[in-house]
Amino acid sequence: MKRDWDLLRKQLTDIEEKHDVLADIPSEPRWIDQTEAEYSRQYEEYHTIKGRIAGHLELLIDDGYVDGVQVLRGADGHIAFGLSSPRLTMAGHDLLDTMRSKPVWENIKSAAQSKGIELTFETIKMLGTWALKQVIGAS
Structure with a gap:
């Protein structure tokens, strides 16, 4: 799978x-x-x-x-x-909070793909902070 x-x-x-x-x-x-x-x-x-x-x-x-x-x-x-x-769980809420916003989630996926980084639970958490700044800065 x-x-x-x-x-x-x-x-x-x-x-x-x-x-x-x-x-x-x-x-x-x-x-x-x-x-x-x-x-x-x-x-x-x-x-x-x-x-x-x-x-x-x-x-x-x-x-x-x-x-x-x-x-x-x-x-x-x-x-x-x-x-x-x-x-x-608390960790589940934290992960979902990172993935919830469609613009942030799309930024996370595209950043990982463009850098050739595999998405893992840890990568998503790290890229989430960066992607949120990108979305906020673009507003």
Whole structure:
């Protein structure tokens, strides 16, 4: 899985605003009136989306940005979620505050790209201060 910072930003925002952080996972396809190939394609797409969302939540959980969310992975590849009043930790709020403003967030991403810097949680925090000054100075 390739890390998607826009998805991480959306997940942080959804948790802060008490939206369903799993809402973007489509319903599991059912084999009704389609060919086996079509069902397999639909199931693979479903599994890919679910895995992508789960993987990004795990990044936020593992680094201590989110609490009250569990991602459970079975040996057979099955993914289940445990939700118990999902919330941002203090570090999660700090990260989201850095990423919240669209102009600041776009400056962070473009600065990292132009300098050839990979975005990490630490890089975002450092570039956030610089990007905020750029946005404020441009106003």
